[in-house]
Amino acid sequence: MxxxxxxxxxxxxxxxxxxxxxxxxxxxxxxxxxxxxxxxxxxxxxxxxxxxxxxxxxxxxxxxxxxxxxxxxxxxxxxxxxxxxxxxxxxCDSGRLLPKDPGGRSIVDQHMHYNSGILYPRFRAAAYPILYGNCKYLNAQQIMDIECTYYDLECMLVGKCWFGGSWATLSDIIFASSVSTLNILVPVDKYKFPRLSGWLYRVSEELFYVTANKKGLCEFTKRIGELPQVQKS
Ligand SMILES: N[C@@H](CCC(=O)N[C@@H](CS)C(=O)NCC(=O)O)C(=O)O
Missing domain, CATH: 3.40.30.10 (Glutaredoxin)
Incomplete structure (x- = not known):
């Protein structure tokens, strides 16, 4: 870094x-x-x-x-x-994280709608029964749903290092929070999802990730880990 x-x-x-x-x-x-x-x-x-x-x-x-x-x-x-x-x-005047042109801006909006409508509900469906209920593992459907979103994200990254294009934007920040957390529940398989796994590595090297995501992610991991082993079936 x-x-x-x-x-x-x-x-x-x-x-x-x-x-x-x-x-x-x-x-x-x-x-x-x-x-x-x-x-x-x-x-x-x-x-x-x-x-x-x-x-x-x-x-x-x-x-x-x-x-x-x-x-x-x-x-x-x-x-x-x-x-x-x-x-x-x-x-923030620069427009680097949130493009000022309507096209670039709507790409970020599109990613945010995907996060809000698809990724986050799948996180919630998988994590809440463990965090707040008596559930001790993810079921096959929850794992499949999360892997389907990994596949979507893998497709979105075709020809790109970052979701918005040439550098990290709010799209990458929003996805970094969700995917790094989902990765604790269902690890991103680097053979099945090479682009997503490469992106997760790249974004985890960004200073904002180190200063503002790592600590909370450890807390989440610890909270999940306090329970008996999360089983993947
Ligand atoms: N769409 C909302 C979701 C917010 C949300 O569901 N937050 C969770 C934590 S990640 C929460 O506050 N949960 C309350 C609870 O666990 O009782 C957002 O993106 O801010």
């Missing part, structure tokens, strides 16, 4: 607050976006296991009882994709 894994001096947005839990992939997407844009906000850690996301204060911000929650003065946003695009549009 070459660069130090410590955070660079960032632009502080003192009027912005992020309520988050590091083990949540949706929260890590926002945290990586902030680091990639070299922005910092007030961060409040919420313990999901203690149901701190369901307190009256949190419910008044987000009745959906999910994290992340982001506040910029009067504006409250409760979806990681919306938060990431808001931050890029409002506080």
């Amino acid at each position: 070459g660069l130090s894994a410590s955070k660079k001096l960032s632009t502080g947005l003192k009027h912005c607050t992020l309520w988050k839990a590091d083990r949540s992939p949706a929260c890590r997407a926002v945290m990586m976006s902030l680091d990639a844009m070299n922005l910092s906000v007030t961060e409040v850690d919420i313990n999901i296991d203690k149901e701190e996301h369901k307190t009256p204060q949190m419910l008044s911000l987000n009745p959906l009882q999910t994290l992340p929650v982001f506040k910029d003065r009067e504006l409250v946003l409760c979806d990681s994709h919306a938060i990431c695009t808001y931050l890029a549009g409002r506080y």
Whole structure:
């Protein structure tokens, strides 16, 4: 990687607050976006296991009882994709993470819809029964559904190193949070999915991944690992 894994001096947005839990992939997407844009906000850690996301204060911000929650003065946003695009549009001039041209922008939107509509629900279906129920393993259907998404992503990467094109954009950040987490449940097979596995390696070398994804991913892995061995059948 070459660069130090410590955070660079960032632009502080003192009027912005992020309520988050590091083990949540949706929260890590926002945290990586902030680091990639070299922005910092007030961060409040919420313990999901203690149901701190369901307190009256949190419910008044987000009745959906999910994290992340982001506040910029009067504006409250409760979806990681919306938060990431808001931050890029409002506080990042370069257009590098979120292209300014409508075509490039809609490619990122397309990836976000895929993440929100396909990838995340499959993560939830596989992980929640283990995290919050008595389930101790993934069933064959859950594994197949996750591998189908790996296949989709493998196809999206034909002829490309990054999902958006020549460099990492918000598409890669959003997918990095989901795929690195799914990879704990169903490892990305480098023979079946060589492009996806190469991309996961490449994105894991990015500074934003090191500073904002690794710790929470370890927490998630530990939480899953506290349970008896996850069986793949
Ligand atoms: N579409 C939402 C999903 C948010 C979501 O479901 N967050 C999870 C954590 S990854 C959550 O807060 N779950 C609450 C719970 O586990 O009770 C987003 O991208 O922000």
